[in-house]
Amino acid sequence: MITASEAGLAGVVAGKTGISTVGKKGFGLTYRGYSIEDLSEHASFEEVAWLLLHGELPMYEQLVAFSEELQSRRSLPDRLKQVLEILPRTAHPMDVLRTGCSMLGCIEPEESPEQQYEIAMRLLASFPSMLCYWHHYHQSGDRIDVETDDDNLAGHFLHLLHGKPAAEHLCRALDVALILYAEHEYNASTFAARITASTMSDLYSAITTGIGTLRGPLHGGANEASMELVEAFVNADAAEQGVMNQLAAKKKIMGFGHRVYKKFDPRSDVIKRWSQTLCEETALTPLYEISERIEAVMRREKGLFPNLDFYAATVFHCLGIPTSMFTPLFVFSRTAGWSAHVFEQRGNNRLIRPAAEYNGPGPRVFVPINERA
Ligand SMILES: CC(C)(COP(=O)(O)OP(=O)(O)OC[C@H]1O[C@@H](n2cnc3c(N)ncnc32)[C@H](O)[C@@H]1OP(=O)(O)O)[C@@H](O)C(=O)NCCC(=O)NCCS
Structure with missing residues (x-):
């Protein structure tokens, strides 16, 4: 079970x-x-x-x-x-x-x-x-x-x-x-x-399989979704209010949480330092302040931490890369x-073919098509 x-x-x-x-x-x-x-x-x-x-x-x-x-x-x-x-x-x-x-x-x-x-x-x-x-x-x-x-x-x-x-x-x-x-x-x-x-x-x-699987927002696509989130707010206070509203509506905040990491993502600290440096250098400091406020709200409200995708998004943005190229x-x-x-x-190959627990209908008698009610 x-x-x-x-x-x-x-x-x-x-x-x-x-x-x-x-x-x-x-x-x-x-x-x-x-x-x-x-x-x-x-x-x-x-x-x-x-x-x-x-x-x-x-x-x-x-x-x-x-x-x-x-x-x-x-x-x-x-x-x-x-x-x-x-x-x-x-x-x-x-x-x-x-x-x-x-x-x-x-x-x-x-x-x-x-x-x-x-x-x-x-x-x-x-x-x-x-x-x-x-x-x-x-x-x-x-x-x-x-x-x-x-x-x-x-x-x-x-x-x-x-x-x-x-x-x-x-x-x-x-x-x-x-x-x-x-x-x-x-x-x-x-x-x-x-x-x-x-x-x-x-x-x-x-590799084509990998690309198709990476594309979704629960996986690689989270870096694009993170940028859209951060960019949607004019300042840190608006971000706090907006994220609170989204959490109240039971929405997921992209760029937070992880299946394996439970306390922090070690990649996040490294990329966050670059995000701060580049946001300051390119005078995009509000984006960094907004990101930090979202991080604080997520820790306070959900006990969740940023994963690599969250601060990677502002790094890529500061490098002048269009958002739709982040997952590529x-x-x-x-x-x-x-x-x-x-x-x-x-x-050391063996075909990967797991088993499934069946939860469909029990055995049934086949009814020919012209006899179905
Ligand atoms: C990464 C992720 C898919 C891991 O998921 P998971 O192990 O299946 O965990 P779940 O989605 O079941 O989440 C467990 C709980 O935490 C909450 N949660 C997890 N990530 C959340 C997020 N980013 N925002 C808000 N709530 C979140 C879920 O709503 C759930 O709450 P509930 O138990 O009250 O229903 C998930 O954290 C997520 O969707 N994050 C956003 C997408 C993202 O950044 N992906 C990149 C991963 S590197």
Whole structure:
């Protein structure tokens, strides 16, 4: 009998992983044993992606070679560009990435699992190109060059989006967010990707599954919903009143709470510091004050804390990124975690096929269609 607390597989151990720990006693959040605090302070996103894909931190030469490999895989095939051009201007950018991933899988299919590492790099490198190519084509008709000299994903994306290189500290802010978003154990999209991989399907299908699962507001879509919430208020007092009203109406406040963390999300403190710095620098301080007031109200009224998505939203906003691209940024980063999980699943595969508790009608006699009353 499934209890209410087990609904949604809460607390159910669904498999093993050596990739990360989420809130585990004595560990906290770690990727391959390294704490998120250390990684977000000292590493780059590329270093973290290597760590996730290979299991160890790279040596300097390995990191340089990896970054160069990624840089060399940013171009888009013409047929993929044509698909991006015929997608609606009004499409959600998550749908664009989902389609782009699928299309690349048609043009450059995975013919054997030996190609998995190459394909993971190809996707990591080309997702920003897909998104920005589609964006600029539909905004202004420009068919942009999707290759830049930037040696990291954060700088490359901001360059493509804004048409000019971004300042170093802005690239670092995005780099840190990408590190924080890269991996999170058996979250919904990763588990979904592992299920696809467990059928011995290809890597593109697994990543497409991940994108589709991430899109919802209870998962990755929460960063966009958080921005819409914060932006809706003119000042902190209005935010307090508005959130109180929403709670009274039993509405969920996006960017708060977590299935696994019960007291705090360790990623939130890291991204909150960047949110404060960038809001002050860009004179968007009211957004930070509004966010802090919402945080205080949620702690006071519900005992709930902000998750990564809440303060990530204002960081992305200060970087001039349109709100509808916030969840795609999550895709850029989580592709490293999803791929690592697909590799791990393939390394010791058994079809993931759970059982269900039946609660439908009892056995019944079949009535032919012309005899039904
Ligand atoms: C993340 C989340 C889906 C976890 O959900 P869960 O483990 O299934 O927990 P529930 O949704 O059952 O919530 C448990 C209780 O806390 C409340 N709650 C949880 N998150 C809440 C939120 N963000 N705002 C208001 N109430 C919330 C629920 O209403 C519920 O209250 P009840 O017992 O009185 O009905 C949930 O916290 C949520 O929806 N958060 C907002 C979306 C979000 O930020 N997602 C990104 C996660 S990283």
